[in-house]
Amino acid sequence: MYTINQLQEIILQEINKLNFKGNPLTLYEPIQYTIGTGGKRIRPILVLAASNVFSDDIDASISVALAFEVFHNFTLLHDDIMDNSPIRRNKKTVHVKWNNNTAILSGDAMMIKAYDFLKSLPADLLKEIFPVFNNTALEVCEGQQYDMDFEKQENVSELEYLNMIKLKTSVLIAASLKAGAICGGASKKDANFLYDFGINIGLAFQLQDDLLDVYADSQKFGKQSGNDIITGKKTFLLINAFEKADYKTYLKLKTLLSDKSINNKEKIKQATAIFNKLGIKHLTELNIRKYHKKAINSLNSLSVKDEKKEILLSFANSIMNRKH
Amino acid sequence: MYTINQLQEIILQEINKLNFKGNPLTLYEPIQYTIGTGGKRIRPILVLAASNVFSDDIDASISVALAFEVFHNFTLLHDDIMDNSPIRRNKKTVHVKWNNNTAILSGDAMMIKAYDFLKSLPADLLKEIFPVFNNTALEVCEGQQYDMDFEKQENVSELEYLNMIKLKTSVLIAASLKAGAICGGASKKDANFLYDFGINIGLAFQLQDDLLDVYADSQKFGKQSGNDIITGKKTFLLINAFEKADYKTYLKLKTLLSDKSINNKEKIKQATAIFNKLGIKHLTELNIRKYHKKAINSLNSLSVKDEKKEILLSFANSIMNRKH
Structure with missing residues (x-):
């Protein structure tokens, strides 16, 4: 078994080797630029890790890992x-550094x-x-479309929101794990358990993201919090706050978010106070724990020894424990 | 063997059956709209026709034909x-009927x-x-990028232009034929002969397009000609006119194209007169015949009876004889 550091090293080396240079330069340079901007490379690492659960030989999964990472970067x-x-x-971003047309067409070519990485399989x-x-690729498009639609939609239910983040975030993580498992020779059942693990970890991750935007300690972690409040983004927190609030509080929150005369710091403070009063932090934490537990159950259902699951288990736990 | 009308009927029925409806509607409606706007459905018919050259059973090629047609419409x-x-x-167009973001994302989903049509193979x-x-998909993107680059490029050589139209137009026609041939069980050699046939027919088609824009009889065929002259598009005709002209004529043509004080009708008349003086019509016709002949040679090289080639032969000849 590889350690998480070894898997990370393998994928970083593979990504460094990538060479999208070709003609016309105007098409290929933005692709090389985009893949080179970094990121945590979570999806390709999960492909390799999932493959390694079932097989010591992870070679076949490398091109699949690159397919998922390049696709993810295309969506960005x-x-x-x-x-x-x-x-x-x-x-x-590409559309700023170059222009919209270049970003559209280079994105198409990047997809x-x-x-292309799958053709060697x-x-x-x-x-x-x-x-x-x-x-999965199609579902990710659906997720992005819902996300854009929700900006213009007056009310978004918790269910609609969970479906959106599942499509926009979870399915690609889940499919990375499933595809890796298939490369490693997993049974259909085990591949699907890992898919479910990915769906729930993705949901926990996104809810944690929503939570940290309001409750992360910005002084300690250098991340500006409250941005979702300032932009009025319909997050898990805001949707539930609207849901739980009595009519007076509902109106107060609604007015606050669209009030341009209040400065950002004050707006964040007042919205957070409403969230606190409604128990939104606790509710969100409960949900994160729920999805985390579901994920662990899927992991426990795998027909492999516990030691094989360690990397994925630490990955799941790291999401629970991240503070920024 | 199917007749060309039968192949057309099959593909039109299949396209009519397509149902891209799904949620979110904002993502899928533009896809259904785009595939429903018509067009000559040349690529999918060529997939079926190529398959039918080698096999009486063209069922497997239908999904491949739809993949090519949907991809082509995505590029549009x-x-x-x-x-x-x-x-x-x-x-x-989609970006006008809806908006740019919808057109970008629906296009992605459409690709x-x-x-998706290939997954049943x-x-x-x-x-x-x-x-x-x-x-081929990647080459089509390259062709579109060159086409956009050429608008800003001072000089475009004949070779650069031919490479661009090969990428933008020919390769998808060629790949449709090759993929159809593979479905029909053709040998590698025969599949590649059909690919070459497609490349050359594509070039002949595009040069014919350039020619007809200037020399089609607009009264008879109702197609406004001279549009490329008005927009100053660097077509095969214009590139060769610049190439063949002496310095005085070169300057005259250059000035004429950017002269906003001359009305369109007069501009077309004067540019056409220069083309005539330089023998551009004849030169273009020679080239169309050259690529047509190359295409026919590739068709003749196929290891099948002549009667099997009839549909593709008439297709090639119809391009030579089209008047609008």
Whole structure:
């Protein structure tokens, strides 16, 4: 078995070796730039880790890992155009550094490049992994569309929100794990247990993200918190606050969020006070624990020795314990 | 063997059956709209026709035909954003009817839907066709990027132009034929002969397009000609006119194209007169014939009876004889 550090080292080396340079430069340079901007490389590491649960030989899973990482980065490239984001990972986004047309077309080519990593797979593995990859790719688009739709939608229910973050975040993590498991020769049952593990860990991760935006200690961790409150983003916290509030509190929160005369610091303070009064922090923590527990149950259901699950178990626990 | 009308009927029925409806509607409606706007459905018909050259059973090729047609329509959807085109096939383009973000994301989903048609293929066919499809998809992006780059580029050589139209137009026609041939069980050699046939027919088609824009009889065929002259598009005709002109004529043509004080009709008349003086019509016709002949040679090289080639032969000849 590889250690998590070894898997990370393998994938970083593979990503460093990637060379998307080609002609026309205007098409390929933004792809090389995007894949080179860093990120935690969580998805490709999960592909390798899942493969390693079932097999000592993880070679076949490397190209699959790269397919998922390149696809993930393609989605960021196109999302940044749609969300009009100027900065990603401390660097200019492609549509700002170049222009919208370049970002659209380079993104298209980057998605095709993601698929390209699958072509080296043996026919039987390709046949199994291709639909997993493809269905997931489509779901990620659905998630991004819901996310954009929700900005204009007056009310978003908790269920709608959970479905959106499942599509936008969880399914790609889940599919990375499932595809890795298939590469490692896992049974269908075990591959699906890992998929479920990924779905629930993804949900826990996103709810933790929502929570930390309001409750992270910004002085300690250097991350500006409260940004979701300032932008009025319909997060798990805000949706539940609207749900739980009496009519007076509901109106107060609604007015507060759209009030442009209040400075940001004060707005965050007042919204947080309402969240506190409604027990939103506790409720969110309960839900994170719920999804974490579901994930662990899926991991426990795998038909392999406990020692094989250690990396994925620590991964799940690290999400629970992250503070920023 | 099927007749061309029968193949057309089969593909139109299959396209009519397509149902991209799903949630969120904002993602899927533009896909259904785009595939429903019509077009000549040349690529999917060529997939079936190529398959039918080698096999009486063309069932396996139908999903491949749909993959190519949906991919082609995806490229139009994204190209229309980049080219800022308001109308396609007499209907509003997606980015005008909806908005840019919807057009970007629905386009992404549409590309994934194109790949989706390949997943029903048996493992060995998938393994063979997937890289053909993928390489071609990437080349089409390269062609579009060159096309956009050329607008800003002072001089474009004939060679650069031919490479661009090969990537933007020919490779997808060629790959449709090759993939169809593979479905029909063609040998590698025969599949590649059909690929070459497609490349050359694609080039002949595009040069014919350039020619007809200037020399089609607009009264008879109702197609406005001279549009490329008005927009100053670097077509095969214009590139060769610049190449062949003496310095005085070169300057005259250059000045004419950027002169905003001359009305369109007069501009077309004067540019056409220069083309005539330089023998550009004849030169273009010679080149069309050259690529047509190359295509026919590839068709003649196929290891099948002549009667099997009839549909593709008429297709090639129809390109030579089209008048609008």
